[in-house]
Structure formats: structure tokens, C-alpha cells
Amino acid sequence: MEEQGLLLVLSGPSGVGKGTVKSAIVAKKAFPFEYSVSMTTRQPRPGEVDGKDYYFVSEERFQKAIANHELLEYNEYVGHHYGTPLAPLRKMLQDGIDVLLEIDVNGARRVREQFPDGVFIFLTPPDLQTLKQRITNRGTDSAAVIDKRMRQARNEILMMADYDYAVVNDEVDRAVTRISDIVTAEHVSVKRVLATYQAMVKED
Amino acid sequence: MEEQGLLLVLSGPSGVGKGTVKSAIVAKKAFPFEYSVSMTTRQPRPGEVDGKDYYFVSEERFQKAIANHELLEYNEYVGHHYGTPLAPLRKMLQDGIDVLLEIDVNGARRVREQFPDGVFIFLTPPDLQTLKQRITNRGTDSAAVIDKRMRQARNEILMMADYDYAVVNDEVDRAVTRISDIVTAEHVSVKRVLATYQAMVKED
Numbered sequence: 001m002e003e004q005g006l007l008l009v010l011s012g013p014s015g016v017g018k019g020t021v022k023s024a025i026v027a028k029k030a031f032p033f034e035y036s037v038s039m040t041t042r043q044p045r046p047g048e049v050d051g052k053d054y055y056f057v058s059e060e061r062f063q064k065a066i067a068n069h070e071l072l073e074y075n076e077y078v079g080h081h082y083g084t085p086l087a088p089l090r091k092m093l094q095d096g097i098d099v100l101l102e103i104d105v106n107g108a109r110r111v112r113e114q115f116p117d118g119v120f121i122f123l124t125p126p127d128l129q130t131l132k133q134r135i136t137n138r139g140t141d142s143a144a145v146i147d148k149r150m151r152q153a154r155n156e157i158l159m160m161a162d163y164d165y166a167v168v169n170d171e172v173d174r175a176v177t178r179i180s181d182i183v184t185a186e187h188v189s190v191k192r193v194l195a196t197y198q199a200m201v202k203e204d
Numbered sequence: 205m206e207e208q209g210l211l212l213v214l215s216g217p218s219g220v221g222k223g224t225v226k227s228a229i230v231a232k233k234a235f236p237f238e239y240s241v242s243m244t245t246r247q248p249r250p251g252e253v254d255g256k257d258y259y260f261v262s263e264e265r266f267q268k269a270i271a272n273h274e275l276l277e278y279n280e281y282v283g284h285h286y287g288t289p290l291a292p293l294r295k296m297l298q299d300g301i302d303v304l305l306e307i308d309v310n311g312a313r314r315v316r317e318q319f320p321d322g323v324f325i326f327l328t329p330p331d332l333q334t335l336k337q338r339i340t341n342r343g344t345d346s347a348a349v350i351d352k353r354m355r356q357a358r359n360e361i362l363m364m365a366d367y368d369y370a371v372v373n374d375e376v377d378r379a380v381t382r383i384s385d386i387v388t389a390e391h392v393s394v395k396r397v398l399a400t401y402q403a404m405v406k407e408d
Contacts, residue, residue: 122394124401157401165392166401178392185389188369188382190326197328197361197370 005097011108012123017169022102024172030180033098042080073110122163126170209301215312216327217360221373226306228376234384237302246284277314326367330374
């Protein structure tokens with residue numbers, strides 16, 4: 001009785017620090033997981049390796065992937081397409097490997113449709129003031145842009161209802177510990193391990 | 205917006221080591237919680253303090269508590285009654301205090317009826333052989349008694365389906381860590397914190 005890997009979806013409002021938290025999980029080796037390698041139409045940057053950092057593809061190939069339902073979700077950012085290939089993801093989960101997706105809230109919603117048993121973690125700002133401060137401190141945006149981001153953040157916090165966990169990103173290390181504890185807890189949740197135990201009692 | 209405390213219910217097959225794990229949680233201060241003080245009709249042992257170790261009461265008082273629905277659950281053990289008073293438990297949870305109940309599987313089932321949102325943790329033996337070994341090593345029981353316990357254990361493992369988590373008691377320290385992680389994860393589960401966040405967005 002092989003247990004499936006967990007699909008860990010890390011999402012949250014823009015500016016909350018998803019990327020920083022993901023990097024800290026990797027740096028601290030907080031728990032074992034593999035990345036889902038995204039497909040993109042943008043050019044490789046120096047040092048980026050095809051098939052490791054991204055699958056670098058043409059726009060034509062990307063459109064074909066969409067048409068063939070090869071992608072779990074995709075989006076456009078600054079004129080380039082980014083998507084999550086479905087087949088390698090399913091394979092890793094079936095092999096019992098946990099997979100981490102760091103993704104925006106719209107992408108997370110689409111992932112939930114196809115992986116209702118995923119572990120959906122919403123990264124939240126300690127409070128909206130802190131979020132505003134963080135966005136302001138970037139120092140590159142106008143008041144109108146900041147206001148728009150704040151409205152968006154309010155909406156995104158309300159989206160939290162569709163997630164399993166809400167982890168406050170007050171300090172990155174604490175957020176990482178909480179996420180690590182969630183992974184441990186999910187691995188011993190009855191809904192995930194019951195079949196294994198039922199087989200154990202039968203075999204004896 | 206005050207968050208309610210968690211009702212943590214630690215249960216599992218007889219012989220699995222519930223008491224040892226509970227003691228280790230206390231000794232290691234793995235996470236903060238308060239006990240629910242049980243009501244009992246047995247005599248105090250030397251050093252036991254009424255209202256701290258137990259509420260020591262007469263059989264008449266205990267029967268009145270049952271009749272008045274003052275007890276969350278109760279059972280009889282070696283001719284004495286033991287029960288969990290409901291009012292102090294509810295008060296602690298409302299005050300945001302986590303409460304730990306270490307209880308047999310029948311008691312846990314009755315607790316679930318009244319506290320469906322409790323965190324129900326089933327402590328499991330690494331496998332049935334290990335359980336049998338542990339029971340045999342007590343050295344005081346006949347083969348017939350051991351066989352009966354094994355059948356009971358099989359049934360109890362099937363009961364796991366009604367729990368939220370199944371924690372293997374392979375090593376006490378590891379079991380305690382897993383339980384501690386479950387408590388952290390439950391404290392950030394969206395179903396428990398959503399109302400707080402909704403209030404935060406409204407207030408801003």
C-alpha cells in the first residue's frame with residue numbers, strides 16, 4: 001500500500017512574500033519535496049537550464065499544450081506564458097513524492113478543481129497595515145497603484161475561505177516552521193493513511 | 205475576535221501507550237494545554253488533591269451528575285466511576301485554552317458527538333506484531349486474554365476512520381513531535397481562523 005505524495009500549494013496575496021518563504025523552505029531543507037517544473041515561453045536567463053528551471057518552449061508549442069490539456073494551469077505575465085505541466089506532476093504524486101507549487105490565487109483555484117485533496121496553504125500578511133508598508137517600501141509604485149493593490153489584497157484575504165491553512169508570514173522562519181508542521185500533520189491525517197492501516201489489519 | 209481553544213482528544217487501542225505519550229507531552233512541555241479534571245467515585249490516593257487530580261465525589265453525587273447531563277462522558281473501571289465534567293471544559297475552550305483528554309475509544313466516540321470540531325488523534329501501534337509483543341511483555345496475561353486483546357485491537361484500528369489523525373507510537377518522542385505539529389497545524393487551519401481574518405479585513 002503505497003501512499004500518494006502531497007500536492008502542497010503555497011499561495012497568497014501579491015506582496016505577501018510567497019517567493020521568500022519558498023526559498024527559505026528550500027534553504028532550511030524544512031521538509032523533502034520536489035518542484036513542479038513550469039513551462040514558459042520566455043527566453044532563458046543566463047544560467048537557467050531547460051527541464052530544470054523551466055521547460056522553455058515556443059509560443060506555438062505552448063498553445064498546443066493548452067489545446068491538449070497538458071497544463072494544470074497557466075497564465076500570462078509581462079507578455080510571456082507560464083504553465084504547470086500535468087503529467088510529470090501526477091507521476092511524482094503517484095510515486096509518493098510531495099510536490100510544492102508556489103502560485104498566485106487564481107492559479108491555486110484552478111489547481112483545486114483538479115486536485116481537491118491538495119494541501120492548500122494561504123500565506124497571509126500579519127495585518128493589512130503591514131502589507132501596505134511592504135508594498136510601499138518597494139518605493140517604485142504610485143499611490144494609485146498601492147491603493148489598487150490594497151483592494152486586491154482585501155479580496156484575496158476573503159479568498160482564504162477556499163484554503164486549508166492560513167499561515168501568517170510575520171517572520172519567514174516562523175512561517176516555514178508552521179508550513180513544515182502542516183506537512184507532518186497532513187501525512188498522518190486519517191483521510192490519507194486509512195487505506196494503509198485497513199490493509200495492515202487484513203494482512204495479519 | 206477571540207479564537208476558541210482546541211479540544212485535543214488522544215485515544216487509541218488498549219496497550220498502545222496513551223498514558224506514556226501524554227506524560228511525555230507534559231514532561232517535554234511540547235505545547236501548552238490544560239487538563240480536564242475528571243470526576244471519580246474512587247478514594248483519593250496519598251498525595252492526590254481534590255479538584256486538581258480528580259473531583260472526588262460520592263456514588264450518589266456521581267449519579268446526580270449523570271442524571272443532570274453534567275458529564276461529557278463517563279465509564280466504570282474496577283468498580284469505580286470516572287467522568288469528564290462538561291462545564292469547566294466548555295469554559296476553558298471559550299477562554300481560548302487548549303484542553304487535552306486522554307481517553308479510551310468508546311469515550312472518544314461519545315466526545316465526538318458533542319464536540320465534532322475537536323481534534324481527534326488516534327495513537328496506533330507500528331504494527332499488530334508490535335502490539336502483541338507489548339501486551340505479551342507485560343507477562344501477566346494468559347494466551348486467551350492476549351488473543352482477546354488482539355481481536356479488540358483489530359476492531360479498534362478499524363475505528364480509526366472516525367478520527368482526524370493517526371499517530372504511530374513507534375518512539376514516544378517522535379509521537380509527541382507529531383502530535384505537537386498537529387496542534388500547530390490545527391491552530392492555522394482555515395476552518396478555525398477564518399472568522400478572525402474576516403473581521404480584520406472589515407475593520408481596516
